[in-house]
Amino acid sequence: xDLIQQHTWGWFIAIxxxxxxxxxxxxxxxxxxxxxxxxxxxxGIGTSLLGLAILSFGLIWLVFDLLNPLxxxxxxxxxxxxxxxxxxxxxxxxxxxxxxxxxxxxxFFKWTTFKKWIGYAAMFCGFGVTTYxxxxxxxxxxxxxxxxxxxxxxxxxxxxxxxxAIIMWTLAGKNDHDSEHLFHAVEGFDIFLISLELLILxxxxxxxxxxxxxxxxxxxxxxxxxxxTIGFIILGLVTPLILEAYASVKENxxxxxxxxxxxxxxxxxxxRYLIVWAGVFQYPHGLAG
Amino acid sequence: xxxxxxxxxxxxxxxxxxxxxxxxxxxxTPFWADEFEGKWRTRxxxxxxxxxxxxxxxxxxxxxxxxxNPPCHSxxxxxxxYINKDGIVLIDYDLCLGCGYCIEACPxxxxxxxxxxxxxxxxxYFGEDARHHQVHVDKCTFCVDRLEExxxxxxxxxxxxxxxxxxxxxxxKSEAAQLVNSGQAKPLGEYMGAQPKVYYIK
Numbered sequence: 405x406d407l408i409q410q411h412t413w414g415w416f417i418a419i420x421x422x423x424x425x426x427x428x429x430x431x432x433x434x435x436x437x438x439x440x441x442x443x444x445x446x447x448g449i450g451t452s453l454l455g456l457a458i459l460s461f462g463l464i465w466l467v468f469d470l471l472n473p474l475x476x477x478x479x480x481x482x483x484x485x486x487x488x489x490x491x492x493x494x495x496x497x498x499x500x501x502x503x504x505x506x507x508x509x510x511x512f513f514k515w516t517t518f519k520k521w522i523g524y525a526a527m528f529c530g531f532g533v534t535t536y537x538x539x540x541x542x543x544x545x546x547x548x549x550x551x552x553x554x555x556x557x558x559x560x561x562x563x564x565x566x567x568x569a570i571i572m573w574t575l576a577g578k579n580d581h582d583s584e585h586l587f588h589a590v591e592g593f594d595i596f597l598i599s600l601e602l603l604i605l606x607x608x609x610x611x612x613x614x615x616x617x618x619x620x621x622x623x624x625x626x627x628x629x630x631x632x633t634i635g636f637i638i639l640g641l642v643t644p645l646i647l648e649a650y651a652s653v654k655e656n657x658x659x660x661x662x663x664x665x666x667x668x669x670x671x672x673x674x675x676r677y678l679i680v681w682a683g684v685f686q687y688p689h690g691l692a693g
Numbered sequence: 694x695x696x697x698x699x700x701x702x703x704x705x706x707x708x709x710x711x712x713x714x715x716x717x718x719x720x721x722t723p724f725w726a727d728e729f730e731g732k733w734r735t736r737x738x739x740x741x742x743x744x745x746x747x748x749x750x751x752x753x754x755x756x757x758x759x760x761x762n763p764p765c766h767s768x769x770x771x772x773x774x775y776i777n778k779d780g781i782v783l784i785d786y787d788l789c790l791g792c793g794y795c796i797e798a799c800p801x802x803x804x805x806x807x808x809x810x811x812x813x814x815x816x817x818y819f820g821e822d823a824r825h826h827q828v829h830v831d832k833c834t835f836c837v838d839r840l841e842e843x844x845x846x847x848x849x850x851x852x853x854x855x856x857x858x859x860x861x862x863x864x865x866k867s868e869a870a871q872l873v874n875s876g877q878a879k880p881l882g883e884y885m886g887a888q889p890k891v892y893y894i895k
Contacts, residue, residue: 406740412796412806471791471806471828478790483772490770490794545764545885546800688801689740689753691882692703692895 406690407621410547410683416469418677421537422566423462424497425559426672428533429567431455431504433590435523435530437571438511441586448511448523451574452504455530458570459500489543493536500529534563537676547683548615549622555679558604561597566672568594569665576662591652591661594668598645605637622682632678640671695779695861697835698890699849700869700878701754705856708752710737712848712857719836719847721824723811732805734833735848754856756848757782757803757833758881758889765795765804765832773829780890781835789829796830800885807831835859862890 434451437443467476482491503526510519538556545551568590575587612623626632644664651657651664716735717724723732735756742751760766763782766774773788774795796804807829815823825831836846844850849859860867865874869892872878878892 410797412793469793471789471793471808471830475790475828478771478788479792481771481788483788484768484770487767488770488794489768490790490792494770540794543764543768543794544797545887546798546802683797685800685802686882687738688755688881689738691801692753692893 406687407618407684408687409625409681410685413469413680413683415677415680416465418673418680420462420466420469421540421559421680422673422676423458423465425534425537425563425676426566426570426669427455427457427459427462428500428530428537429455429563430458430530430570431500432527432530432534433564433567433571435507435527437586437590439520439523441582441589443582443586445511445514447574448519449508451571452508452511452526454570454574455567456501456504459497459533463497489536489540493533493540496529496532496536500526500533503529531560534567535560537563541679541683544683546685547622548619549612550679550683552608552611554604554608554611558601558608559676561601561604562672562675565594565597565601566669568597569668569672572661572665576658587658587661588652591648594665595645595648595652598641598648598668602641602645605641618684618686621684625682625684626678629678629682631674636671636674636678639667640674641668644668644671696863696890697779697781697840698759698860698862698869698873698892699756699835699846700858700872700892700894701756702854702856702858702894703751703753704894705854706737706752706754707854707856708737708739709853711851711853712754713737715847715851716833716836719839720834721815721819722831723805723807723814725814725818726811731802732807732811732831734803734831755801755803756891757799757835758801758887758891759833759835761888761890762886764798764800764885764887768794768798770794777837779837779840781837782832783834783837784830784832786825786827786829791828791830793830799832800882800887801889804830804832 431452438448467473479494482494485491503522507522507526510522535556538559541550542555571590575583609623612619644667647660647664651661712735722734726732738753740751740753742749759782771788771790773785776782807825815825845859849857858869860869862870864870873892878894880889880892
């Protein structure tokens with residue numbers, strides 16, 4: 405057998421990819437919500453710090469996946485920045501921390517103009533973190549299921565969908581007009597994102613259907629795994645899409661939307677875990693044809 | 694400055710695996726690990742070729758392909774993976790973060806982790822001569838230390854069937870360059886764009 409599932413990266417990396425995307429999206433969406441919807445300063449401070457806390461928790465898993473976790477300090481030596489997505493990611497993450505914390509300080513002291521510009525920089529870095537998690541896997545040329553431009557797009561859309569879920573949870577208990585308005589705006593955005601995610605998945609598997617043997621094997625593994633078909637697609641995408649679409653046209657339905665968000669969060673993790681799990685490569689003797 | 698490469702003549706490989714033994718002794722690679730983990734700098738895999746009744750058994754030697762455009766080098770965040778003046782892809786163990794990104798990125802499955810348990814075993818088997826003192830990702834170096842002494846890589850020196858032909862691909866007189874230039878020897882997985890410098894005659 406010359407096709408084999410990769411066994412270097414496992415669920416530690418999957419957790420990191422998930423929390424990295426979730427943290428980055430929470431940071432970006434929280435700041436966007438505060439700047440665009442004029443929410444209270446505590447909303448901006450809370451969501452930006454929450455995003456950074458989620459990102460930090462994710463980084464712990466990444467560090468523990470190293471051969472020697474104490475060597476994580478070497479990751480600041482980003483000599484490979486011209487071509488490595490881990491080095492680039494480190495810079496983007498550092499940017500998210502610096503601009504995210506400065507944004508929280510600016511929001512606290514109400515430095516309006518400074519807050520706005522720093523907020524844009526933090527949003528850019530948050531967006532960058534969500535995208536880089538996909539680009540990280542995408543750079544592996546030997547695993548053709550990962551080495552497709554669709555993967556960073558899928559991870560970015562999924563990360564923003566999970567970010568929406570977190571923002572909806574932070575707003576679910578508030579009944580003031582601004583919070584209700586933002587909640588429903590985020591809910592609508594999430595419906596769009598989940599629909600887009602389904603479309604990307606369709607394109608992804610259609611590509612796999614016509615792909616090489618390793619791509620087909622990856623797709624086959626996923627489509628025959630109930631965690632993917634039932635766990636992710638049915639419970640993590642289709643069900644929350646229906647629930648959120650129903651909640652968006654019904655009064656007093658925040659509970660339903662919040663439950664749908666929970667499913668989105670679980671689905672987001674399953675997607676990362678299963679994509680990492682289904683990375684299939686070909687042994688060199690198989691390449692000889 | 695040379696451009697070292699290797700030609701693997703699959704037809705000439707006996708499957709004795711003396712190359713694996715020689716490499717693991719010279720480079721102290723984890724021969725003690727389970728076979729599944731595949732912690733070898735060079736491997737000889739037994740493969741079936743053809744369909745019944747025209748089936749033959751072949752031994753397929755693999756090694757780091759010492760690519761011109763190595764994906765492992767491309768993804769390395771700290772610059773631990775570098776290419777020396779002779780085009781050999783090497784690892785600076787002091788800079789290796791141990792993230793495993795290069796293991797994933799290598800399309801030829803040529804890298805593996807040298808873990809803490811391996812360091813202990815290395816010290817146990819080789820004592821004061823142990824060459825690995827920190828965890829790192831490991832791979833074939835074309836025995837760069839032997840090349841500096843004017844010797845061939847250990848796998849080539851030990852090959853009984855002349856299945857491994859090593860040489861400077863820029864030297865038209867070398868057997869390896871002649872096999873490559875004649876078109877007899879071809880690289881694996883060219884479509885991936887890594888431009889390997891290990892060629893195969895099947």
